[in-house]
Amino acid sequence: MPVNLTAEAQAAKHAYEEATTLDERIEKLEKFISLIPKHKSSEKMVAQYRHRLTVLRQDREDRRARRKMATGGPSYSLAKEGAGQVTLVGVTSAGKSALLNCLTGAKAKVGNYEFTTQLPEPGVLKYGGTDIQVIEMPALFEGALDSSIGRQILGGIRNADLILLVIDLSKPPTPQMEFLIKTLEDARIKLNKDPPPIRFAKTGSGGIHIIGVTNFQEDPELIRRLFHRRRIHNCSLQFRGPATLEDLVEVLDSRTTYAPSIIIATKGDTSQSSRNYEALQKEYGERFPIYPVSVEKNRGINIIAAAIFEGLGVIRIFTRKSSGEIGDKPLILPLGATVEDLAKRLHSDFLTNFRYAIVYRMHTGQIRKKVGLTFLLEDQDVIQIFTS
Numbered sequence: 001m002p003v004n005l006t007a008e009a010q011a012a013k014h015a016y017e018e019a020t021t022l023d024e025r026i027e028k029l030e031k032f033i034s035l036i037p038k039h040k041s042s043e044k045m046v047a048q049y050r051h052r053l054t055v056l057r058q059d060r061e062d063r064r065a066r067r068k069m070a071t072g073g074p075s076y077s078l079a080k081e082g083a084g085q086v087t088l089v090g091v092t093s094a095g096k097s098a099l100l101n102c103l104t105g106a107k108a109k110v111g112n113y114e115f116t117t118q119l120p121e122p123g124v125l126k127y128g129g130t131d132i133q134v135i136e137m138p139a140l141f142e143g144a145l146d147s148s149i150g151r152q153i154l155g156g157i158r159n160a161d162l163i164l165l166v167i168d169l170s171k172p173p174t175p176q177m178e179f180l181i182k183t184l185e186d187a188r189i190k191l192n193k194d195p196p197p198i199r200f201a202k203t204g205s206g207g208i209h210i211i212g213v214t215n216f217q218e219d220p221e222l223i224r225r226l227f228h229r230r231r232i233h234n235c236s237l238q239f240r241g242p243a244t245l246e247d248l249v250e251v252l253d254s255r256t257t258y259a260p261s262i263i264i265a266t267k268g269d270t271s272q273s274s275r276n277y278e279a280l281q282k283e284y285g286e287r288f289p290i291y292p293v294s295v296e297k298n299r300g301i302n303i304i305a306a307a308i309f310e311g312l313g314v315i316r317i318f319t320r321k322s323s324g325e326i327g328d329k330p331l332i333l334p335l336g337a338t339v340e341d342l343a344k345r346l347h348s349d350f351l352t353n354f355r356y357a358i359v360y361r362m363h364t365g366q367i368r369k370k371v372g373l374t375f376l377l378e379d380q381d382v383i384q385i386f387t388s
């Protein structure tokens, strides 16, 4: 006998079927089961869904146990050093180890068999007085998110300040790109994408405050329902630009990382490489800067260091002492940093007793200028701060 479900139960069933993560599936299924009318004719159905729930809960337990075990093993997230952390990410045999060795002088094993590199391999790239940490991550593989090692690799990648996608030009590039982007997006790592223009903060009380709701491109009722489902009763929400429901869900989940990324296209010496490079450029050239190289022929390598540095979005600032001496190790600051940021970084006295600074911009024809705290710094500026 068919079971008549209420509209609410139908919706709950639908929500369960649509759920993607394990936790969400469990939560939605519990809700659905609680809404199935309990009488003789529904007994079998309830039993079936209860069984499914048991299986899902068991899966979750297994996963937790595996995760616990995994934390005792080798680390896939390396501590940050130098001007920034850059990871080489690609499929197996794309040429990551060869590239790492060539950029940093590391001695990672290069192999013509699969999965040569099992653990992150670090190296240091010297660039203009700075050290950039370059790490080859073990190759990503199909179903990485479902395995403990895969999740750890993805966790290490998430840590990076810049992701280099290493694409093998001896093979068709599109499947490699699609696979990498999908695997990273499933792990909530988004490449060269801005976060949605939404600010969200939970508050202790005061109800739900929404600003700029006209920027929300769907029925505002959906926001109320989403908050209700997630038991959010007090918060402030601001739409700073056009946004969809999907954007809002992404912001609520807050686990998404937005990483800058460039493509290094390797094996530019192989026979199909020109054609594959063109295809790559055509399909991904707008979203990613692409640098073709051949490690074998030592071509295109020189400009990568500058591209990596630029991709990190940082600037090098040299300080000048009252003796006129200029330090040879620059300070690394984020793009957009001001004299104030520099002063804070140096010593709190520089900020509290600040009078003015002199900037020497040698690389653009020797400007020498007296400036204040709000002055915007540029890469390679030499700064002397004067205090009272």
Ligand SMILES: Nc1nc2c(ncn2[C@@H]2O[C@H](COP(=O)(O)OP(=O)(O)O)[C@@H](O)[C@H]2O)c(=O)[nH]1
Pocket: 090, 091, 092, 093, 094, 095, 096, 097, 098, 099, 109, 110, 111, 112, 113, 115, 116, 117, 139, 266, 267, 268, 269, 270, 293, 294, 295, 296, 297
């Ligand atoms: N022709 C050519 N082969 C390369 C180049 N770079 C790497 N390889 C080869 O590609 C294979 C895989 O290289 P490897 O660096 O171990 O790849 P990984 O698995 O991504 O670290 C090895 O046989 C390398 O010799 C290149 O620039 N040109």
Ligand SMILES: [Mg+2]
Pocket: 096, 097, 098, 108, 109, 110, 116, 117, 136
């Ligand atoms: Mg390798």
